[in-house]
Amino acid sequence: MRNYGTILPGSWEMFWSSTTGNSGTQGGVCMAIASKWKLCIQCKEIIVPGRAQYVVLKDLQTTWGYLNVYAPNHAST
DSSP states (O other): OHHHHHHOOSOEEEEEEEEEOSSSSSSEEEEEGGGGGGEEEEEEEEHHHTTTTEEEEEEEOOEEOOOOOOOOOOOOO
């Protein structure tokens, strides 16, 4: 994440959530919203730490909801 500026040029608002599982594995989700949309952010919530979060943006005419979900591809034991 510290190098995101080289991947995403410009200025971004970063919404990050991470967690460590019982087995010591780590996971997380991140959403990058362009700074020009900062005034349009209505709410941001972490639903499940490191697994799911959402951001709602609203301008004068439209509302957008963005949901970001991380689902590991292995079963926990």
